[in-house]
Amino acid sequence: MTQNIQSIPPFAGFGLGLRRTHYEDFLESAVPVDFVEVISENYMIEGGRQLRILEQVRSQYPVILHGVSMSIGSAGGLDQDHLARLKLLADRIEPLWVSDHLCWTRTSAHNSHDLLPMPLTEEALQAVCANIDRAQETLGRAMLFENPSSYLTFPEDEISEWEFLAEMARRTGCYLLLDVNNIYVSARNHGFSAEDYLAGLPLERVRQIHLAGHDPATPERDVIIDTHDREVADGVWDLYAKAIAMLPQPVATMIERDEHIPPLPDLLAELDKARGIASEALVPA
Amino acid sequence: MSDTLAERQAAFLAAILDERAPLPAAWGNRQAMGMQVYRGNYRSALIGALESTFERTCRYVGEAPFKQAAINHAIQHPPSGWTIDEAGKGFDATCAALFANNPEVAQLAWLEWAMLELATAPDCEALTPQAFAEATAGFADEDWMALRFDFQPRSTARGVTANLTGLWPALEEGAEIDRPEPILAQQRGCIAWREGERPTFKLVDDAAAAAFTQMQSGASYGEMILALAGDGSDPEAVQNAAMQAGAFLGDWLSEGMITALRA
Numbered sequence: 001m002t003q004n005i006q007s008i009p010p011f012a013g014f015g016l017g018l019r020r021t022h023y024e025d026f027l028e029s030a031v032p033v034d035f036v037e038v039i040s041e042n043y044m045i046e047g048g049r050q051l052r053i054l055e056q057v058r059s060q061y062p063v064i065l066h067g068v069s070m071s072i073g074s075a076g077g078l079d080q081d082h083l084a085r086l087k088l089l090a091d092r093i094e095p096l097w098v099s100d101h102l103c104w105t106r107t108s109a110h111n112s113h114d115l116l117p118m119p120l121t122e123e124a125l126q127a128v129c130a131n132i133d134r135a136q137e138t139l140g141r142a143m144l145f146e147n148p149s150s151y152l153t154f155p156e157d158e159i160s161e162w163e164f165l166a167e168m169a170r171r172t173g174c175y176l177l178l179d180v181n182n183i184y185v186s187a188r189n190h191g192f193s194a195e196d197y198l199a200g201l202p203l204e205r206v207r208q209i210h211l212a213g214h215d216p217a218t219p220e221r222d223v224i225i226d227t228h229d230r231e232v233a234d235g236v237w238d239l240y241a242k243a244i245a246m247l248p249q250p251v252a253t254m255i256e257r258d259e260h261i262p263p264l265p266d267l268l269a270e271l272d273k274a275r276g277i278a279s280e281a282l283v284p285a
Numbered sequence: 286m287s288d289t290l291a292e293r294q295a296a297f298l299a300a301i302l303d304e305r306a307p308l309p310a311a312w313g314n315r316q317a318m319g320m321q322v323y324r325g326n327y328r329s330a331l332i333g334a335l336e337s338t339f340e341r342t343c344r345y346v347g348e349a350p351f352k353q354a355a356i357n358h359a360i361q362h363p364p365s366g367w368t369i370d371e372a373g374k375g376f377d378a379t380c381a382a383l384f385a386n387n388p389e390v391a392q393l394a395w396l397e398w399a400m401l402e403l404a405t406a407p408d409c410e411a412l413t414p415q416a417f418a419e420a421t422a423g424f425a426d427e428d429w430m431a432l433r434f435d436f437q438p439r440s441t442a443r444g445v446t447a448n449l450t451g452l453w454p455a456l457e458e459g460a461e462i463d464r465p466e467p468i469l470a471q472q473r474g475c476i477a478w479r480e481g482e483r484p485t486f487k488l489v490d491d492a493a494a495a496a497f498t499q500m501q502s503g504a505s506y507g508e509m510i511l512a513l514a515g516d517g518s519d520p521e522a523v524q525n526a527a528m529q530a531g532a533f534l535g536d537w538l539s540e541g542m543i544t545a546l547r548a
Contacts, residue, residue, distance in 0.1 A: 041368055045405035046438075049482040069367040075291035082367040106367070107295050110302065113334075113369045114326045116294075117319075123290050152319025155311045189319075223322055 001173050002136040008097055008144070008175050008207055011035070012250030014271050014278075015064070016264075017257065018057060020050075025264045026057050032268060033061065035096060037254055040067040043093075044085040058093050064208070064252070065095040066177075069111070072131045072145065073104035073118045083138050090139055096252070097207065099144035099177045100135075102128065102165065117150040120157040120164045125171075132172040144207055146177035149185040149214075149226035161186070162200035169205045176201065178251075179210040180240045181232065185224045188217070194239050203247050211240060211274060212256040229259035231270060237277055244281040253278060301327050302363050331359040331372050338373040338401050341456035342394045346384065354383050373398055389447035389467040392475075393456075396449055396486060399441050399477040403484035406439040411541030420546055428548060430507030434500055434537075435545040440478040442494040442501070449475055450488050478542045493533045497542075506530065 013034025018026065025031060036057060043054050043065075057063065069082060090098055103115035118124050136143055147165060159167075169176060178201070187194040213230035217223055232240075232255065240253075253274050255267055300306040301323050308317055335355040336343050343351040358379040364372045377398060381391035412420075421432070451465030474494020477486040496509050504512070514526035537543050 044368070047408035048403075048405045048479075050405065052482065071367075075289070075294055079367050104294060106365075107291075107298050109295075110298055110363045110365050111367065111369075112298055112301055112323075112327050113330050113364060113372075114301075114323060116297065116301075116323065119290070119293065121290075127290055150319070151322040152316045154316075155309075221318075223318060225322060 001171060002133045002142070005136050005140070005142045005173060007173075008142050010207060010249040011062070011096055011252045013062075013252050014275055015061075015252060015254040016267055016271060017066075017254065018054075018063075019257070019261055021261050022264050023053050026060075027053065030060070031264065033271070035062040035064060035252060035254075037064040037066045037256075040065040040086055040089060040098070040100075041069050041082075044082070044089050054093065062096045063093055064254075065090060065093065065098045066146075067098070067100040068115070069105055069113070070100040070131075070135060071105040071111075072100055072102065072135065073116075073124060073128050074106060074131065075104075075127050076108045078131050078134055079106075083135060087139055090141070097144055097175070098139060098141065099146060099208065101146045101148050102168070103148045115148045117148065117152060117154070118164070119154040120159050120161060122158060125164060125167060128168055129171045132168065132174050136172065136174065142174055144175045144177040146179050146210065147182050147186075149179075149182040149189075151189060151223050151225070153190050160192070160197075160200065162197045166200065166202050169202055174205075176206045177208045177210060178206045178243060179212070180243055181210065181212040181214055181236045181256075182226060184233070184236045184239055185214050185226050188224045195242065198239075198243055198246055204249065206247055206249075206251055208252045208254070209240065209243065210254060210256050211236060227259065228256050232273075237273070240274070241277050241281040244278045300324075328356065328359070330369065331355065331364070334369045334372045335359075335376060338370065339376060339394050339397045340458065341397055341453065342380065342390060344456045344458075345393060345452065346387075346390055354379060357383060370401065373401065387467070389452065392443075392445050392447035392449065393452060395443065396453070396475065396477060399439075400484040400486070402439045402441075403437075403477060403479045406437070406479060408482075409437055409544045411437070412538065412543045412545060414535075414538045417538050417543070417546070420548075424548075430505060430510075431548065432506040433503065433547040434506075434543045435547065436497075436501050436537075436542055437478050437544055440476070440497075440501070440542055442474060442476040442489075442497040444472050444491050444494055445469070445475045445488070446472050449486065453486075476542070478540065480541065489536070492529065493536070496530065496533050497537070506534070509533075 015033045015035035018036040018038045043051055045051055101115050105112055183194050183197050211232045212228045213232055215225040215227045255270050300308060300320060332352055332355045358376050362375055377391045377395040380394045384390035446469055448465050448467055448469050455462040455464045472491050474489045474491045475486055476489055476494055476497055499512060500509055510526045510530045513529050514523045
């Protein structure tokens with residue numbers, strides 16, 4: 001368990017990822033979101049327009065720092081430079097929270113710049129927890145970690161992904177970022193029940209939900225791919241409603257779009273759909 | 286693959302980087318299919334990052350040749366840093382080797398990389414011509430000769446033969462300008478720096494770019510003059526070099542490229 005870190009209180013709201021295409025929208029007028037999320041690494045820079053814009057946006061909205069390169073599952077430990085720069089950014093922005101993924105991206109020699117799957121073993125769990133403890137201690141705050149999409153599982157796996165996440169949260173005191181699309185994608189790719197996955201998680205540790213689109217399987221490729229390049233699929237909306245109904249506390253929900261980014265009103269309409277589904281899911285049957 | 290997590294991760298990444306690398310004996314078709322997805326993700330992420338950084342170079346050479354150059358670069362220089370932007374480091378050298386008969390390609394790539402670097406460089410205050418005049422008002426000859434400058438972080442210069450000032454706007458997204466003759470009649474210099482938050486560049490005298498690089502590397506004002514004067518034995522040449530150096534300095538100051546003096 002990471003020592004001396006404060007708990008993260010629940011935050012209820014609906015937000016979007018801040019992307020360059022929408023900078024002017026956010027700077028010119030009020031956008032009806034409760035928070036924005038940015039890719040941490042895009043702002044772990046020394047100066048320039050991009051950093052100034054983030055500070056301007058931060059003065060109007062709560063900001064979440066969401067990383068893609070911490071490589072919390074690397075057997076060789078964390079990248080000192082990455083962690084130091086993330087701390088500088090977090091101290092500068094004072095985010096709602098800082099998150100990354102349960103995955104690894106690099107070895108000491110090379111970086112894949114992709115979210116690679118962890119073997120679900122005790123050895124991997126120990127490596128992940130040691131890295132989380134170090135990250136949380138350095139940052140001086142608890143972090144959220146997101147369940148990844150994956151395209152293969154390992155013969156050496158000893159436990160399920162939800163058991164891994166649950167144990168990781170228990171041992172380190174970290175929180176969970178529930179990517180509902182990723183659960184849907186991995187459940188289809190590996191043949192497990194998405195409902196079992198949800199039921200097996202410590203839901204009281206969830207502080208945020210991600211929703212995104214994916215590329216369905218084809219006759220030539222029997223794998224669903226997490227792409228963030230289109231609207232959220234119906235099956236993911238259904239799972240989102242189930243997750244909201246199961247969660248014991250309110251959470252922050254956001255739509256992720258990283259490719260084929262549409263005009264902001266289109267994303268806001270999709271976010272309204274999330275609001276509606278969440279609202280209905282909370283009505284007692 | 287081997288037993289420890291570190292060994293498994295090294296082997297997994299090796300299999301992503303090299304499609305000929307063997308997969309673990311215990312793996313079946315599902316794992317092999319999954320590995321194909323990770324290989325595709327790796328390749329498309331790097332190509333996408335390079336297309337984004339070198340968008341003008343891509344438009345200039347065309348999508349297919351650019352993609353081939355990007356794959357070549359990724360194979361020769363697999364990324365190691367935490368930011369994917371670093372994947373573009375050295376891409377100008379890759380272009381120089383692949384497009385040897387078109388030197389403008391590598392020079393365009395060099396400029397796009399310089400502009401990216403400048404966009405995220407530390408913010409700084411330029412030394413104004415007035416502040417410079419005040420700071421050097423009492424300088425004796427030897428003070429001038431020993432004078433050194435700090436330039437904007439990540440500002441850079443080189444000699445070029447490419448018509449960068451013509452190509453740059455013509456290759457902007459959506460530009461409807463005829464592409465200019467890509468090669469200049471004679472070699473010039475190019476200096477890239479930042480105006481406020483905006484990276485910019487201009488073509489200058491080749492000697493000005495060389496002098497900029499020399500002083501950025503720590504040379505003194507006196508050393509710059511001697512370099513411009515050749516062997517320094519001709520007093521008239523030294524006099525002319527001093528005037529040339531003064532003109533360069535005036536330009537650097539008026540453009541805000543100098544941030545501090547070190548006497």
